[in-house]
Amino acid sequence: MRVTLERSNLLKSLNHVHRVVERRNTIPILSNVLLRAGDGRLQLKATDLDLEITEATPAEIGQAGATTVPAHLLYDIVRKLPDGSEVELSTNGENTAMSVSSGRSKFSLQCLPETDFPDLTAGTFSHGFDLPAPQLKMLIDRTQFAISTEETRYYLNGIYLHTIEGEGTLSLRAVATDGHRLARAEVEAPMGSEGMPGIIIPRKTVGEVQKLVDNPELTVRVEISDAKIRLSLGDIVMTSKLIDGTFPDYQRVxxxxxxxxxxxxxxxxxxxxxxxxxxxxxxxxxxxxxxxxxxxxxxxxxxxxxxxxxxxxxxxxxxxxxxxxxxxxxxxxxxxxxxxxxxxxxxxxxxxxxxxxxxxxxxxxxxxxxxx
Structure with a gap:
């Protein structure tokens, strides 16, 4: 693999994906980011087995290929390179090391094989709809502060997203509670959300989505199954497991x-x-x-x-x-x-x-x- 791209593009994509990677991992491959070069783009993917983020960025491909390298280490290297510089990423013949070159700086990082990298995106989604980013941002902003951090009540460790019938209208509603306070927000239900299952989106996923929905022009594609949610935001695709539990009947409180x-x-x-x-x-x-x-x-x-x-x-x-x-x-x-x-x-x-x-x-x- 050999690829050249703008430092700013690489840093932006790494900034989005590296946050998913836990700093301490018992499974070495989960500390790495998957880099896949081809078709004029470099795709980056990171996962913690519950949440996966993929982003593609334009790049000049000298040789197509794929490998995985330590995510936080690569992010720190690129972050410290000068503004406006170009970065070249290339692997040796055995794919055991990747060279990161920019100007007079050169680093060599150990690689793990691409085939070891887990894939979270398997499975089909029963419901899909488009939601303007400002509406999704409002639903999250108004409710996320009330998410419980108490691990024993795991079913409260996220935002409950579901549709609800009103007076002749259908609403998409977000609810969060920690037992001391409850927050509820809703928007008009988008086409395609009718009959969707009520889902609990985990706190970590909510936090990552919140950082990505700043662009008011963006429309987010939301796909849902009983066990997973996938959100597509431009060049970024986020797939997350859902909390497997029953959210309490919040209407009673x-x-x-x-x-x-x-x-x-x-x-x-x-x-x-x-x-x-x-x-x-x-x-x-x-x-x-x-x-x-x-x-x-x-x-x-x-x-x-x-x-x-x-x-x-x-x-x-x-x-x-x-x-x-x-x-x-x-x-x-x-x-x-x-x-x-x-x-x-x-x-x-x-x-x-x-x-x-x-x-x-x-x-x-x-x-x-x-x-x-």
Missing amino acids: IPAGNDKQMTIDCAEFARAVDRVSTISSERGRAVKLSIADGQLTLTVHNPDSGSAVEELHVGYEADPLDIGFNARYLLDITNQLAGSQAVFMLADPGSPTLIHDMAGDAALYVLMPMRV
């Missing part, structure tokens, strides 16, 4: 009878929560909200360091209420709100609170209170 309405200015509220939570301990990040007659008083009391109080004007005309929340959870939610104002629908100090964005996008949040 969304309160329907909350009748106390508080309207807040999102930015003002977030800054106030951030300021008073400075005094809270890492263990107990509770902030108390006392609401009465259009005024909100935020209070944090930490026996080890002191207390903090801040007052805000809010829209509230119901009976006075004291309720406590985890300050970090409040900030996580307010950071997702697209509008300048949000509505808190409250019931009592022990019941979950419903939070709506006034911007009009179909996202809602449920937050469990804390004892204060």
